[in-house]
Amino acid sequence: MAQAPHDPYAAAGVDTAAGDLAVELMKSAVRRTHGPEVQGGVGGFAGLFDASALKDFVKPLLATSTDGVGTKVAIAQAIDKHDTVGLDLVGMVVDDIVVVGAKPLFMTDYIACGRLVPERIADLVRGIAAGCEQTGTALVGGETAEHPGLLGPGDYDLAGAATGVVDADRMLGAHRVRSGDAVLALASSGLHSNGYSLVRHIVAGAGIRYSEHAADFGTTWGEALLEPTRLYTRPLLELIGSSAGSPADGVHALSHVTGGGIAANLARVLPSGTWVEVDRSTWSPPPVFRVLADAGRLELTATEGTWNLGVGFLAVVTEAAAEAVASTLSRAGIATWRVGTVSDGVRSDGDFAEGAKGVDGGAVRLVGAYPEAGAK
Incomplete structure (x- = not known):
């Protein structure tokens, strides 16, 4: 017109x-x-x-x-x-x-x-x-x-x-979190909407066209990389009792895994002085992350500060509520599993992410090794 x-x-x-x-x-x-x-x-x-x-x-x-x-x-x-x-x-x-x-x-x-x-x-x-x-x-x-x-x-x-x-x-947040709380991971739908500068760099470096068929995904590269971000709003609000605005007993904090990856975003919702070791062996990053890392000749661990690697949200809950929360979210269609425990004791030396985005929060690092592709 x-x-x-x-x-x-x-x-x-x-x-x-x-x-x-x-x-x-x-x-x-x-x-x-x-x-x-x-x-x-x-x-x-x-x-x-x-x-x-x-x-x-x-x-x-x-x-x-x-x-x-x-x-x-x-x-x-x-x-x-x-x-x-x-x-x-x-x-x-x-x-x-x-x-x-x-x-x-x-x-x-x-x-x-x-x-x-x-x-x-x-x-x-x-x-x-x-x-x-x-x-x-x-x-x-x-x-x-x-x-x-x-x-x-x-x-x-x-x-x-x-x-x-x-x-x-x-309100949920670090003020509710206590030592001994369980940390649950909620599965992502893929890359969501973070780390695409690295994605595009890898694709360009490998000489891949977005219109090209990707055998690993059964679609074109472009279609696979446009997989929409999973929306967690309704399941999480139902979990925490959204109609009255009150959290269900046991849910202390939530973290949205966006830019910065798992460690930095979890650290933002932990109180200062606490720490968590997230166990990589509890899940296997989905194919899109493995295929891209291979195309860029990168170890998966090298991308942990950029991609969510299959974890789109984290929930910090009481030990007593952990199993029920995981079951509730899984029934809502979001695979949920335990990845760690909050501690306020003496921690070992290591490369911890401490706080992020100006927040004086807790400390988090990923430990262990991811299972082989398809193992979990």
């Missing part, structure tokens, strides 16, 4: 009519995320959300998070498949909120592109809306900006922000 040639903005490379068409194409998907709390519908200057329910909280704390998808979008652009990276965005943003025990309320998104192709933008937003539906989050607004000359015609980037709520005395 091109604008008239005399339009100076169109001559500068910005097509506002295409933006209007993109909104029309995405409207129905966005509306499906709206409950009665959303006021004003789609297209306003600001999204409106009725916060009356917060009156039921004793001391409501608003939890907020913002993130993007990173360079995973380059693979989506390379194979012209744009309907899954929106799910990745929701995973990166909304599941960070759940870490503190908060129920997500609403989300907004921002998409910057070199040339606005309505169908492509609609695919991106439909993916975001699908993720919001799965997590019970209202998509209340967003922005699409065309940046000709700054981004190439086929380039785009997307980011988002979300807000949730938790009662202050029911």
Whole structure:
């Protein structure tokens, strides 16, 4: 839907009519995320959300998070498949909120592109809306900006922000963790949305095309590498009693394994002075990690600070609750197993990750060896 040639903005490379068409194409998907709390519908200057329910909280704390998808979008652009990276965005943003025990309320998104192709933008937003539906989050607004000359015609980037709520005395975190607590690993769906600069470096170095068939995966390389991020929101909220905002007895802390890998992210939710040794022998990293490491001539251990290696979330729970929590999550479709125990005793020397992202937390290192491929 091109604008008239005399339009100076169109001559500068910005097509506002295409933006209007993109909104029309995405409207129905966005509306499906709206409950009665959303006021004003789609297209306003600001999204409106009725916060009356917060009156039921004793001391409501608003939890907020913002993130993007990173360079995973380059693979989506390379194979012209744009309907899954929106799910990745929701995973990166909304599941960070759940870490503190908060129920997500609403989300907004921002998409910057070199040339606005309505169908492509609609695919991106439909993916975001699908993720919001799965997590019970209202998509209340967003922005699409065309940046000709700054981004190439086929380039785009997307980011988002979300807000949730938790009662202050029911918040999860390091303040609840005690020595003797069990550490459980929750399986990832694959790479999720972290470490794609290393992925792309390996693929380029190996001379692999994203459109090329990958025998190890039964798909093209691009399709395999676009496997969407697993969304943990609903199972975790059900586990911790989301309807009242209160954690189930025994669940003390959660950690979302994103940039920095397992050790650094677990250390962020442990109290200072405590430590955990995560036992590699308790799981076998899925094929995508092994195939990429082999292609890059890397040991799996060399990627531990970059990839999740099959662990997308960690839960710190009481010893008494460990088996029940693992069973509950496994029944919800998320394989869950024990990887370690929190300790506050004297620790042996070794390469521990201590805190991360400015947090004065605990210390974590991975020990032992991963089983051979297919062993577990």
